[in-house]
Amino acid sequence: MRSDMGETKKLNGRYRLLNPLGTGSVRLAFDEAEHRDVAVRRLRVPPELRDAALFEARRAAGLRHPFVVRVLDVVFEDHAPWLVMEFVSGTSLEQTVRSRRPLPVPQAARVGVCVLSALTAAHEAGIVHGRVDPGNVLLTTTGRALLSGFGFPSLSMLPSADLWSLAATLHYAVEGRPPGQVPAAGADPFRSLLRAMLHPSGPPPTEVVRETLDLLAVDRPLEAVIEGSGPLPPAQVAAIGLAVLDRLAELGEFHGGVQPGNILVDADGRARLTPLPRSGTLPAYTAPEGAVTQAADLWSLGATLFAAAEGRPPAPGASLTRAGTLAPVLFRLLSGDPLERPTLDEARLDLLAVVEQGGT
Structure with a gap:
């Protein structure tokens, strides 16, 4: 994206837009004030949701957690809000599974531990993510899983919706497909947990989910x-x-x-x-x-x-x-x-x- 003068465009006179990241709508940018790489994304929402989007984005900017991709700034450019996010070197869970293979259960459980911890902190702050999916889970080279995608309108979703989406994401991690109408069979604890979390009656208590994921992340059946x-x-x-x-x-x-x-x-x-x-x-x-x-x-x-x-x-x-x-x-x-x-x-x-x- 360039101006008429041929210079790379800046957001808010500060964030110089660079190349796209992956195949999505996120771009790499350079924060000239802090001298660091950041990721930016335009919030493409209908005009009637713009105020809600700005409110959610600014709330998300206050969320700090080791397994959350931080929202650093919210700027207004080209008549639209933009999210400025922490740049994380890693690969999405979706890309990892597509390019390699489904994850072993212990690794998938470790992903679940990280994402559940991030969601718990968000819910305690009154924030529902609303967009938990394999594309918004980043796997780093150090073995951590970070949840991105905060700052979008959650459309009044309940926290239980995030837990359902977490289960669907973990199902994709070990099966290479979303659960659809028929989650994967199997009597092992991990798949039993996923089926319980995906059940129409609602997920098990969060503490039970956390306890089982903690065990599966380090122990073997x-x-x-x-x-x-x-x-x-x-x-x-x-x-x-x-x-x-x-x-x-x-x-x-x-x-x-x-x-x-x-x-x-x-x-x-x-x-x-x-x-x-x-x-x-x-x-x-x-x-x-x-x-x-x-x-x-x-x-x-x-x-x-x-x-x-x-x-x-x-x-x-x-x-x-x-x-x-x-x-x-x-x-x-x-x-x-x-x-x-x-x-x-x-x-x-x-x-x-x-x-x-x-x-x-």
Whole structure:
């Protein structure tokens, strides 16, 4: 964009417009007052929304957060408002997925942690973003995800709309497509979380979303641990079982989702049964009686520990070749008669004995 004199145009006599950034309407500019690169974007809104756009843009200029692309200034040029934004060196989530491939779940969860933190700060300031999408999430070379696109009219949207859009964005991150009418299936915690956030009845509480994303950003599902490392030592399997029992005791009712995909394991081997509502238990981990009881959860626990110790889910007549002293515990947990299975306390004592013996 040049004037009649052939000079590059300036906004407000200060921001010299340079080349477009990407394929969108954002341009690189140089702030001659602060001697820094900035990004600028013209707010193309109908005349009746211009006042609302200016109000939202000026409010956004007051938002400061490490995962937000800051709005630095709002100027009026060519009878239209322009946003002057912090220049961030990075690639949009949309471009990253298109040019490479969908993100691994831990990386997508880290993106979710960053964007949710930014949205929480905005909502606390009374600002609804209204335009959360893969094009407005920037991935930096340092591994951070920053949310851009603040300053546009939100058209009276509620904060819950931002959470729905966050879920749709994360769905795109791991599936390479928006959710449409049919979000991705899968019993793993990440996709279960996305389906819960996309449900017409509204998202789960923000704290539940945050807790699960935090866990998924650093921990791996037990099924991924088994797939990557093979069968685990019996003592380690027993320790995982103890952690799941603690969660079941805390819950005090039927969980219905005890299976390797719903158990997260951290770098130190500590396990945790995720708290989110599930879409159900996979057939290989569903108790034969199909009841909604803690005894059914215990059968699912037995099947999960079988898979961890043997590297495969149980099947009729399957032998135990690696379970060692864990084998008798598994036989009791996997009894076809719910009355013959141990109670939570009995199972805890059995598993503690395996841990203390070292699983040999």
